[in-house]
Amino acid sequence: MKNISSLFLVSLMSGATTLGAYKLFIENDGILSKKNVVTVAPANYTKNIGLGVETVDFTDAADRTVHSVVHVKNVSYRTVSNPMLEYFYGYKGGQQQEQVGTGSGVIISEDGYIVTNNHVVKDANDIEITLNNKKIYKAKLIGTDSKMDIALLKIDADEKLPYTVFADSDNVKVGEWVLAVGNPYNLTSTVTAGIVSAKARNLDTNGIQSFIQTDAAVNPGNSGGALVNTKGELVGINTMISSMTGSYVGYSFAVPSNIARKIIEDIMEYGNVQRGILGVEGGELNTKASKELGISETSGFYVNRVTKNSGAEKSGLAKGDVIVKLDNAPISTYSELATYINTKRPKDKVQVTYIRNGKTYAVPVELTKNEFVSTEFKGIELENIDASDKKRFGISSGVKIREITNENLKPYYDELKGNIILSVDNVKATDVETVSKIMSNKDENQSVSIEMINKAGQRIRIII
Numbered sequence: 001m002k003n004i005s006s007l008f009l010v011s012l013m014s015g016a017t018t019l020g021a022y023k024l025f026i027e028n029d030g031i032l033s034k035k036n037v038v039t040v041a042p043a044n045y046t047k048n049i050g051l052g053v054e055t056v057d058f059t060d061a062a063d064r065t066v067h068s069v070v071h072v073k074n075v076s077y078r079t080v081s082n083p084m085l086e087y088f089y090g091y092k093g094g095q096q097q098e099q100v101g102t103g104s105g106v107i108i109s110e111d112g113y114i115v116t117n118n119h120v121v122k123d124a125n126d127i128e129i130t131l132n133n134k135k136i137y138k139a140k141l142i143g144t145d146s147k148m149d150i151a152l153l154k155i156d157a158d159e160k161l162p163y164t165v166f167a168d169s170d171n172v173k174v175g176e177w178v179l180a181v182g183n184p185y186n187l188t189s190t191v192t193a194g195i196v197s198a199k200a201r202n203l204d205t206n207g208i209q210s211f212i213q214t215d216a217a218v219n220p221g222n223s224g225g226a227l228v229n230t231k232g233e234l235v236g237i238n239t240m241i242s243s244m245t246g247s248y249v250g251y252s253f254a255v256p257s258n259i260a261r262k263i264i265e266d267i268m269e270y271g272n273v274q275r276g277i278l279g280v281e282g283g284e285l286n287t288k289a290s291k292e293l294g295i296s297e298t299s300g301f302y303v304n305r306v307t308k309n310s311g312a313e314k315s316g317l318a319k320g321d322v323i324v325k326l327d328n329a330p331i332s333t334y335s336e337l338a339t340y341i342n343t344k345r346p347k348d349k350v351q352v353t354y355i356r357n358g359k360t361y362a363v364p365v366e367l368t369k370n371e372f373v374s375t376e377f378k379g380i381e382l383e384n385i386d387a388s389d390k391k392r393f394g395i396s397s398g399v400k401i402r403e404i405t406n407e408n409l410k411p412y413y414d415e416l417k418g419n420i421i422l423s424v425d426n427v428k429a430t431d432v433e434t435v436s437k438i439m440s441n442k443d444e445n446q447s448v449s450i451e452m453i454n455k456a457g458q459r460i461r462i463i464i
Helices: 002-025 059-066 083-089 257-270 287-293 334-341 387-393 407-416 432-440
Strands: 069-080 095-107 113-116 126-130 136-138 140-145 150-154 177-182 190-201 211-214 226-228 234-241 252-256 280-284 301-306 322-326 349-356 359-366 374-377 380-384 399-404 420-424 449-453 459-463
Touching (some): 059 226, 069 113, 095 234, 140 257, 177 234, 211 234, 234 257, 322 334, 380 432, 420 432
Antiparallel strands (some): 069 095, 069 126, 113 150, 126 136, 140 150, 177 190, 177 226, 226 234, 234 252, 280 301, 301 322, 322 349, 374 380, 399 420, 420 449, 449 459
16 A cells, blocks of 8 residues: 555656646746747648749740750851971962851840850851751841850841740849750750759859859750740850869859840940949958958948049949948849949949948949040059050950059150050950959059050060
8 A cells, every 4th residue: 555655656746747847848938938949840831842843844944945045056267277388389378177166046036136155156157047947047146245255146037936035134043943955065955954053153254253053954055045944034045164074064154134135235226235334343241351351341342442433433432332232232242243233334323322431321323334434553544445446456355554653654654655455464454344353352562464565566564
């Protein structure tokens, strides 16, 4: 009887302890109450994700796109000489050798306008387009933008053509399904699927500063093809892959459709690309950069210099400002800033939100035409060259020395003014923007090597 009483007492105490623990830790906002649990998934959580391939139908998007993606054949000719024949027999001239390159393109209108990459049709003597229905047409090159690697072609077809409509690439989400459609290795109408891996990806090229990165398989021949969403709308033009072998190894990159569309519209309306600039130089912030600069902001674009005669200067932006938004687009990297500005034209107004001394301000800035803007480094004021300079010296890019204020260079004023800089520290001086970016990453006391053409057409190199 005593043993039974003892057992009953232990059971009673155990129950009381369990009940007390429940009251203390679980019920009424206790230590382990539901309000204090870090993450609790609802019962139907897995039903809301919808990330499996089986939940997405790619067939409609693929069917719409394959008929508007074309095969582009680039034929060029070069003269191959034989030095031995020339030396021994005085043979002059050479043999014409045909070179063929291939890629892809996207029909963007029913009357035959096609967008592709500039590198697909570069130096072409003849351009041949093969439609998905095997019909072949000769194409005319309407215009190109080598900086952004976009070209516009036109074919005169005997029928209305299927075409792809543009989507707003700003609305593309990381993790969103996309299809890459093109002609890799001359295999026409190839469709691959993947997701958007990153946006505003900066690969430090001299031109494009903002790619859409995807893991959809893209190989040689896909260049100029379509990157579309699951509705079959164009979100990008496939441009390049990141690979040590030249073949797909995991990631590919596309020019955002908003940038491509703007370039195409410029070529069709103006005959060339209307490129506006904000007029600021600097870099993106992170914890390390902010600590070195002695500022509290760790995200945004830090203004290190404001370009003379630019809209930024006229609107009062100054060194030390941190740009955090352009219109309604948040800015945390240089790529995001470049992406947004590349969709605009000179004289467009952009609302710039920036932080100065801990306070937030917003001012409208009118973008300036690139050719009218100059920059200065080490007492040398630079401006972009015009068409006459390019023709005179037989060059495609460079920046001209407009003025010299460096006292050490004053004795060489007449010899230097008007010269055209081709490269800075072996980096091609494509335009004022490029040079500004190069110099923004250098200390004021750091020497630089400059290659230039003088007014007599001679190439010289100086170190300053």
